[in-house]
Amino acid sequence: MRPMKVSLFVTCLIDIFQTDVGMDTLELLENLGCEVDFPEKQTCCGQPAYNSGYVDKAKESMKHMINVFEHSDYVVTPSGSCGTMFREYPHVFKGDPVWEPRAQMLADKTFELTQFIVDVLGVEDVGAKLNGKATYHTSCHMTRLLGVKEAPMKLLNNVEGLEMKPLPHNYNCCGFGGAFSVKMTEISEQMVDEKVQGVEDSGADILIGADCGCLMNIGGRIDRKGKPIKVMHIASVLNSR
Amino acid sequence: MAMKIGDKPFKERVSDGIGNSFMRGAVSSAQGRLRSGRLNAAEELGNWEEWRKLGEEIRAHTIENLDYYLELLSENVTKRGGHVFFAETAEEANEYITNVVKKKNGKKVVKSKSMVTEEINLNEALEKAGCEVIESDLGEWILQVDDHDPPSHIVAPALHKNKEQIRDVFRDKLGYDKTEKPEELALFAREKLREEFLQADIGVTGCNFAIAESGTVSLVTNEGNARMVTTIPKTQITVMGMERIVPTWEEMEVLVSMLTRAAVGQKLTSYITALTGPKQEGEVDGPEDFHLVIVDNGRSKILGTAFQSILHCIRCAACINVCPVYRHVGGHSYGSIYPGPVGAVLTPLLGGYEDYKELPYASTLCAACTEACPVKIPLHEHLLRHRQEIVEKEGKAPIFENLSMKAFSMGTASPSMYNIGSKLAPKALGAFAKDDKISDGPGPLKNWTEIREFPAPKKDRFRDLYKKRKKERGK
Known part of the structure; x- marks a missing residue:
């Protein structure tokens, strides 16, 4: 082929x-x-x-x-x-x-x-291995506008060693919103704090996302607050062996 | 109360909202309740997406032919012996209503919930004319008793107050001496309001949907107060925004069942009241005199523009109930009686950019509103459209933003410029970076790093790594 x-x-x-x-x-x-x-x-x-x-x-x-x-x-x-x-x-x-x-x-x-x-490829198990408890951030544009809801979860559920935890209030935006994050910093802070709280409450030690903007926002806040949560892009999770 | 609430600048309003932990607790628990209620009701109905399409079609058709349906409505109301007045402005509406009340020698006006009368500031006009005005919707009444605290939500106006605060309002203003139990609070309000209903000369209502084919106005409530307002006083005045209309009962049925589901997750509300003109011969109740005031107040200027579909709104507040920004700042931050996503779109259209230019930016464009809207208004696209108007037509964008967008366009439309810019990034930001991150960034990064770390640009970009890898593999 x-x-x-x-x-x-x-x-x-x-x-x-x-x-x-x-x-x-x-x-x-x-x-x-x-x-x-x-x-x-x-x-x-x-x-x-x-x-x-x-x-x-x-x-x-x-x-x-x-x-x-x-x-x-x-x-x-x-x-x-x-x-x-x-x-x-x-x-x-x-x-x-x-x-x-x-x-x-x-x-x-x-x-x-x-x-x-x-x-397109019709693959749901990419053969990845990663040990840990993780939660997945559903990014707004990808979920609501592109309509990609199930594909990431299908792939993540097949990663060997990875235990997926539900993220409370996963439907709420993380507060990135591009220029919003610097234009409306005070509001953005409240939103990202609630998101970080949700990640903590989920019991996960890895936060996975499929959008670098959201991950820079949530990850940057996690880092500033010194929380012991690792932030990973889904490509890196799926490429873990 | 007019559409605009308070004179504080946007930033201050937002800080007040964020600092109000009572309000935020009340809002987030209400959002949770209303959101899951709406989703359950939609699921129970089945094929919700098809309902939404139908809802959108009905609204689009009606607003597209608004002049026709308004004329039909007006004819049918007049046929049944009612009076119709088209008010171009808030002042015209208030003047007409005040004159009707004066002619009837009305002293006490009792009202059911109506956003448009808030918008035109009817209560103040009536009070100036020497009337006592009583709000009978429980939420509105609480706010009125609390020295005219503005509404913070279009369906649940006192959403920002919890039951303890409501108890305190009743205690301080009306001598209430019982507990914060909702049943006890409601019973107290009921007793107080019952006296008012019995004494009122004039009833004023809003209108959820006017039905053009029969000249009917319909009202959706859970408290039954609209029924009291429309049966006891001898004169009824109904005030409606000019877009609050459906062609026939068939469309009314569809939209009401979507409204109650989207608003509060109910199949139907406890009371749906439909009134067709004044009391007819042989009827036992209803007003002797009926007036329908149809308010434009800036709406017709929206017709025919790219914003037209905001007039499709059926005021269910589903967009407000899912908005993650509203969640943290609350309704008063919007500076308008129309808060949340619908407010951020509608308020600048009715009130102008001068007072409300920040509202279209108070959104991450997450599209939760668009997804929730039962009549499929593309709310986040309208917010984007506002930004475009502010930048391109109004020329109101900050100079720095304008310059950086020029640079952005140059840097991304030309690969060589992008190449230079992205190569320079690590050098330019290197001085601020420590351990691969920037904690106190310059210029536009300052706001970012106020609350979060920013990653330092990598020495080798992806494109450099890719090239190296390709070269190595080529060997």
Whole structure:
């Protein structure tokens, strides 16, 4: 069988801050038999500008990304939120005769990592092993807008040695929200504190998530408070052997 | 009370909210209760998503043809002997209502719950005209007794108070001497309110749905107070926002059953009252004189804009009950009688950006509101649209933000600029980093690191590692 050709969209946060998550994603996909490339001209999905209301400026980044991934078969990203942004492109370019169809093509072939593994590759057990008690943060864009709810749990439940604990109030946002985290810091603090409290109450010693933004927020707060909780991206968990 | 509540700036309101632990305890427990109630009720109904689609279609069709249905409603109310007044502004509505009350020589006005009368500040206008105004919804009455404390929720206006606080209000203002048991509190309120009902000359109600085909107004309550307001006083004045209308009883049935489920998780509320004009010949109760005041007050300006679907709102508050921001700041932080996600969308439209420009940013765009809305209003998209208006049309964005977004666009639309920028990041931030993290960041990172650590940028970016790996493998 011809290997599945996958273009990796690592996101700017992973490119600059969380390079190990990028490497884990790459290795994980290769181990699953994919032929993975990394289009080097990729930058950012445009969400920081888009969510702040700078739609015209965001469109410049979006057009660039549409060009970058033009020839890819599949685009896979270890971020529910950035994947959601790609899927939103046709909506952003609605009515544009040139860019709407091109945006639609990109949206149709874009998948969040766990969604790709479960729904496209049809794999629910990636053969990962990790000892510990963990809880999973359901990130808002990935769950509500991209609609990926079950794939991460299916994969995590099959990780050998990992005991999954439910996270209280898992439906509440962690308080990241991009610029919200620095614009509305006081509110964001209350939200992330309740999230950290939930993680503690769950009895887990590992917090897993599929979005680097949320993990930077919750992890940064856990770190500041000196809580003994390890924060891991789901790609790193699934690439643990 | 007008739409705007208080004069404190946004930041101060938020700090007050966050510092109010009584309120936050009450709000988070209410959110838990209302959220699970709504989910259970939706599940019990089955195919909730299809109901939502139907609800959305009904609202979209009605608002799209609002002029037609309002005319039909008006004709049918008039046919039954009622009076209809279209008020373009709050002042016009208040003037009309005050005149009706004066003509009747009304002294005591008893009201059932109505957000639109809060919005137009009717109580104050009536009090100025020498009337005594009594709120009869239990929550509204508690707030009125507590020196006109503003509502913090559109369905449960006194949500920010717990039972101990309510006991104290009754004790301090009305000499109540029993405990904080809800049954005892309710009995006390009931006795007090019963006297008021019996003495009132004028009844004022809001309107959940007006039914155009028959000229009926319907009211949804759990306390039965709206029924008292509409049967005892000789004159009834119903005030409705111009969008509170359905074409026929069929749509009313669908929307009421969605409203009660979405609002409080009930199949039906205890009382659903429907009134068609004044008392007709042979009828034993109902008002002798009936007035319907249809209020625009900025709504028609929303028609035909990208925000039109906010007029689909049926005021169930499901969005408020799931909002993680409302959860921590409470209703008063929004500075408007319309709080939460729906308020953050609607308030700037009715009241302008000048007073409310922060509201669209008081959201993480988590979309819990959009997911909960029974008529599928894309609330988080409207918040985003507001931000776009503020930035692009109003030019009200902060200069620093504007500059950084310009830089963002340059840095992400061009791979070479991105390359330079991302390569520079570790050098630029290196001085602030210690042990791979930044605890006291510069510029925009300052607010971030006030409460959390920020990761230091890696010396080698992912793209550098990828290149190295590829080279090694190529060997």
